[in-house]
Amino acid sequence: MSRLLEVSGVSKTFDGFRAINNLSIAVDEPELRAVIGPNGAGKTTFMDIITGKTKPDEGTVVFGDKSISLVGMSESKIAREGIGRKFQKPTVFEAQTVRENLAMALKNDRGPFDVLFYKKNRDDSARILELAEEIGLADQLDRMSGELSHGQKQWLEIGMLLAQDPRLLLVDEPAAGMTPAEREQTTDLLKRAAKTRAVVVVEHDMEFVRRLNCKVTVLHEGSVLAEGSLDHVTANPQVIEVYLGR
Template sequence: MMNAINHVGASSPNTQGLKVNASHGIILYVEAVSVSFDGFKALNDLSLYINDGELRCLIGANGAGKTTLMDVITGKTRPDYGAVSFGQSIDLLEMDESSIAQAGIARKFQKPTVFEQHTVFENLELAMSRQKGVISTLFARLNSSERDLIAETLKTIGLHNHHRMPAGRLSHGQKQWLEIGMLLIAQPRLLLVDEPVAGMTAQETEKTAELLTSLAGERSVVVVEHDMAFVRSIARKVTVLHQGSVLAEGSMSEVQSNPDVIEVYLGES
């Protein structure tokens, strides 16, 4: 898609009116990306393509490069070489973290970060205030479309019956769903989710699978996860990383039967 580069820094372009072009069916291009830390190659000539509207699972042992890849996509880490673009028109390596988020890429980290003293509804309202680029305030009057968006988001994340509850009283799984909702308020085209079911009960894990599956289609969802039972429950396409490169890619059954994957990650069992 783009020529390989040796990228040193990034500018902060005005993302106002910036629209992703996924007319070729691909929303994210990661091409020949390499990242080194003190001589250790965290990513090694890695290429990855995410289709518009798909749900993709990334798996791999610790140190395989999953977190570094997420960091590169979101602008936290700059690659030594390679190209990363959002659709055909947006060069992510020319943008800072804030600009990338405004362009339509949202990232959820493993540990939920919510405002525990505020209600579920207020958390979503505060997330909306951040997106509008104004000082967050609970006293700003929402218009009808904003209220409709919050109501729709509450239904999507399954917390519409808890909208008046302080976030601090939610279960761990519910806090995870609330934070996903806070990201959805910005209506991203690409959602990156890191180990969403760590520490969840079996019931919460099942509901999280339903939630993430429902989000794909309107947007693309990339899930990094170690829980293989969870991955099996949601996986449509799986990418296996190993030593900073793509080791295998395909359906869960294809990946599970791949001899290289069996040897280095899944084990003989």
């Protein structure tokens, strides 16, 4: 296991509100990490800063073996460095089949013309099947993505991110709106993905976090309040007061 992401002394203020306050977090590769905390704790801003959507006022964000600085790098360049992000609401191409969605996402060097004149090769077909099996949609490959359930769309989007082979996958509230069976399958999917890469899951649902069975970071007012196993952090009096007691 080696250090993949190092966020050090990062702060960010929006209109006088300090969303992130001297935040330091390190993530290893491979690792599964859950990030929890009350609303306004800075969870989304934390992900925005890593992916280049938001530039911090101070601090450093360093990624990968060569310790590349992500601060000031464009969102597309950060994605190419190997950071994938899944937002809460699934964004899949609903008028395309599951197979077509995965094919479009495969990590090939594709300019606009390559995508237009894309021809499937045998390696791609095998990889698409492998991805579909990993996300539990192997029997849905020829179905229109718009017909999938909410949970299945979430899995398809995770599959599309995995197709790009990211080293770090950021996943925002994957359990929201899922049936209990879908949530169970989602935890299994994320645990499998985290065997070969870093997966950071932002989640409110404690039962879902418990099933992930991983290290938990609790954010509060833009800083790390506690870190450790779920049992360890939920026994912390400050965590009980600011988060669990509500």
